[in-house]
Amino acid sequence: MKDSPQVTIEVRNIVKQFGAFRALDNVDLKVANGELLALLGPSGSGKTTLLRIIAGLDWPDAGEVSFDGENALARGAGERHVGFVFQHYALFRHMTVFENVAFGLRVQPRAVRKDEAAIRARVKELLDLVQLDWLAGRYPSQLSGGQRQRIALARALAIEPRILLLDEPFGALDAKVRKELRQWLRSLHEEINVTSIFVTHDQEEALEVANRVVVMDKGRIEQIGTPGDVYDNPATAFVHSFIGESIILPVDVSEGHVKLGSRVLNVDANGASGPSKLFVRRHDMHVGPVGEGAFDGTVRRVRSFGPIQRADIALNGDGDTLVEIDAPRDRNLTAGDIVSLQPRRYRIFAGRD
Amino acid sequence: MTLVTIETSTSAAAVQPFPSRVAPLARRDARTEPRLVRGIIITLALTFLTVFVVLPLALVFLEAFSKGVGFYLKALADPEALAAIWLTLVTAAISVSLNLVFGVAAAWAIAKFEFRGKTLLITLIDLPFSVSPVISGLVFVLLFGAQGFFGPWLMAHGIHVLFALPAIVLATAFVTFPFVARELIPLMQEQGSQEEEAAISLGASGWRTFLLVTLPNVKWGLLYGVLLCNARAMGEFGAVSVVSGHIRGETNTMPLLVEILYNEYQLVGAFAIASLLAFLALVTLIVKTILEGHLDEGQPASDD
Ligand SMILES: Nc1ncnc2c1ncn2[C@@H]1O[C@H](COP(=O)(O)OP(=O)(O)O)[C@@H](O)[C@H]1O
Ligand SMILES: [Mg+2]
Numbered sequence: 001m002k003d004s005p006q007v008t009i010e011v012r013n014i015v016k017q018f019g020a021f022r023a024l025d026n027v028d029l030k031v032a033n034g035e036l037l038a039l040l041g042p043s044g045s046g047k048t049t050l051l052r053i054i055a056g057l058d059w060p061d062a063g064e065v066s067f068d069g070e071n072a073l074a075r076g077a078g079e080r081h082v083g084f085v086f087q088h089y090a091l092f093r094h095m096t097v098f099e100n101v102a103f104g105l106r107v108q109p110r111a112v113r114k115d116e117a118a119i120r121a122r123v124k125e126l127l128d129l130v131q132l133d134w135l136a137g138r139y140p141s142q143l144s145g146g147q148r149q150r151i152a153l154a155r156a157l158a159i160e161p162r163i164l165l166l167d168e169p170f171g172a173l174d175a176k177v178r179k180e181l182r183q184w185l186r187s188l189h190e191e192i193n194v195t196s197i198f199v200t201h202d203q204e205e206a207l208e209v210a211n212r213v214v215v216m217d218k219g220r221i222e223q224i225g226t227p228g229d230v231y232d233n234p235a236t237a238f239v240h241s242f243i244g245e246s247i248i249l250p251v252d253v254s255e256g257h258v259k260l261g262s263r264v265l266n267v268d269a270n271g272a273s274g275p276s277k278l279f280v281r282r283h284d285m286h287v288g289p290v291g292e293g294a295f296d297g298t299v300r301r302v303r304s305f306g307p308i309q310r311a312d313i314a315l316n317g318d319g320d321t322l323v324e325i326d327a328p329r330d331r332n333l334t335a336g337d338i339v340s341l342q343p344r345r346y347r348i349f350a351g352r353d
Numbered sequence: 354m355t356l357v358t359i360e361t362s363t364s365a366a367a368v369q370p371f372p373s374r375v376a377p378l379a380r381r382d383a384r385t386e387p388r389l390v391r392g393i394i395i396t397l398a399l400t401f402l403t404v405f406v407v408l409p410l411a412l413v414f415l416e417a418f419s420k421g422v423g424f425y426l427k428a429l430a431d432p433e434a435l436a437a438i439w440l441t442l443v444t445a446a447i448s449v450s451l452n453l454v455f456g457v458a459a460a461w462a463i464a465k466f467e468f469r470g471k472t473l474l475i476t477l478i479d480l481p482f483s484v485s486p487v488i489s490g491l492v493f494v495l496l497f498g499a500q501g502f503f504g505p506w507l508m509a510h511g512i513h514v515l516f517a518l519p520a521i522v523l524a525t526a527f528v529t530f531p532f533v534a535r536e537l538i539p540l541m542q543e544q545g546s547q548e549e550e551a552a553i554s555l556g557a558s559g560w561r562t563f564l565l566v567t568l569p570n571v572k573w574g575l576l577y578g579v580l581l582c583n584a585r586a587m588g589e590f591g592a593v594s595v596v597s598g599h600i601r602g603e604t605n606t607m608p609l610l611v612e613i614l615y616n617e618y619q620l621v622g623a624f625a626i627a628s629l630l631a632f633l634a635l636v637t638l639i640v641k642t643i644l645e646g647h648l649d650e651g652q653p654a655s656d657d
Pocket of ligand 2: 044047048049087168
């Protein structure tokens with residue numbers, strides 16, 4: 001298993017229409033061999049559709065998909081050797097766990113099919129890999145969600161896939177099980193090293209598990225980068241608001257001046273102009289003495305937990321705008337304080353919608 | 354039930370007064386009708402069932418055996434009776450097989466694929482249920498009769514359809530078509546096509562996917578549909594009566610023979626055959642109950 005062939009996936013200009021609705025709009029993506037890539041985006045952004053096209057379960061209206069430079073669209077789903085783990089597992093309900101995992105081996109063409117003893121050995125090996133060999137005789141309905149998920153993975157791995165696709169593998173599980181399985185998936189990938197794409201709408205999951213993250217919205221790729229990249233240098237307003245929590249202020253930029261309402265802020269325009277949005281991470285907002293920052297505000301409420309305290313601050317002269325910032329614990333804040341705020345790091349993106 | 358409630362209310366009363374108050378309310382809600390009303394309703398239902406279902410069934414058997422077992426067996430061994438039984442079995446076997454194949458195909462197409470004209474197909478499947486069986490029979494007369502659409506051509510080639518086995522099978526198959534499809538469509542729709550997609554992506558061919566995944570998943574529903582289809586196929590009267598021609602010893606099915614014998618005052622013969630049909634109905638009911646148990650038990654597996 002250690003030396004499974006590693007494949008590069010290339011997706012070029014994929015367009016997929018459902019009637020008048022464009023589910024994928026010119027998607028371009030390259031996945032390096034042995035990589036574990038996360039596809040991150042809100043529900044309905046086209047993640048599943050992209051995965052299904054790569055697996056051959058759906059066909060694009062335009063564009064190309066290739067595995068190691070070879071056209072994958074010329075092959076049916078069964079000939080692509082792609083392991084697919086479905087969002088709702090899709091285990092065969094009338095078969096035992098053992099037969100589920102054995103399925104891919106049993107349906108192989110006679111010429112390459114293993115004999116019964118070899119199939120049994122292989123299934124045993126896979127069930128050991130997902131640590132569920134003691135469930136071999138059960139039916140899917142007798143398993144917990146997390147167990148079903150791991151059996152679905154074992155079943156997909158049985159055919160020694162060249163590529164592994166996981167559609168929201170932990171989507172239906174509770175928070176604790178999710179966290180455990182995350183670690184487990186990460187180490188499993190290190191062990192088997194198959195080029196893998198996994199879909200999630202949970203940013204924490206994507207950032208924690210993947211080597212690279214692809215952020216999607218409305219059928220388009222917004223940004224591709226390492227988890228650090230997409231968090232620290234979001235390419236678009238969408239990425240900034242989708243990944244990590246941000247303070248978002250509506251601003252107007254003219255002649256290089258950034259204005260919030262009628263106040264000119266002490267920040268750079270970053271090349272934006274016209275109605276724009278200013279994005280600041282909560283912990284990137286520095287709280288200082290009045291008059292020293294980009295804007296002044298009144299502390300309304302303070303909550304402390306762990307090493308930080310979170311404060312609601314109403315911006316002065318613009319009483320409606322309330323921002324939530326994180327400050328170190330030793331920066332003593334109390335309700336009623338008048339302070340100044342200075343973004344240490346921020347981004348301005350043109351447009352307001 | 355009551356025991357549990359009492360226990361909760363005593364042990365948790367100090368902490369949470371709620372359960373002790375909710376339980377009696379819920380109990381009263383569940384049985385709003387007074388005893389008397391319940392008694393009347395149940396008696397009415399039982400009386401109705403006895404008069405309209407149990408009594409007639411019992412009478413069929415009583416009448417059949419009224420002149421003794423010997424007479425009963427002799428009536429069944431009559432060549433005309435044997436021919437009718439044989440014709441009914443053959444007709445049912447062929448038309449149920451046809452409907453098994455067509456029903457599965459139609460349900461599969463409807464449940465697993467999107468295509469134009471799907472709603473029309475669903476409506477058409479129900480057609481035999483909404484049309485009087487006599488009309489269904491007449492349609493085949495119009496198609497295959499001497500003045501019918503294919504009639505002259507068939508006659509020229511010496512092929513007998515009307516007043517022969519082919520027409521009887523066609524009419525029966527037409528009337529019983531919806532049973533299998535109707536049973537399978539909701540089942541397959543509810544199951545979706547993810548398991549099939551999983552099988553395909555694991556390298557199974559379309560045919561093996563159907564055999565190994567689709568079919569086993571609906572097997573109880575399929576048996577259920579086949580059972581009802583068979584019961585109706587053996588009991589069909591109207592449509593078959595129109596196309597059969599009532600040739601004695603040749604094109605009479607069991608229901609047709611029952612009517613003929615009855616009209617000729619051969620009561621024992623008529624009721625002997627009828628008792629076989631009634632027996633079929635009883636067996637069908639029993640098997641149906643067993644299958645329903647399996648169908649229910651199959652449900653929870655679909656949840657994720
Ligand atoms: N078979 C289909 N027919 C019509 N619309 C579809 C179909 N599959 C997906 N869509 C639409 O395409 C969009 C993207 O869907 P999907 O790829 O499932 O999103 P995601 O997995 O990111 O939640 C959604 O708006 C969805 O409604
Ligand atoms: Mg999805």
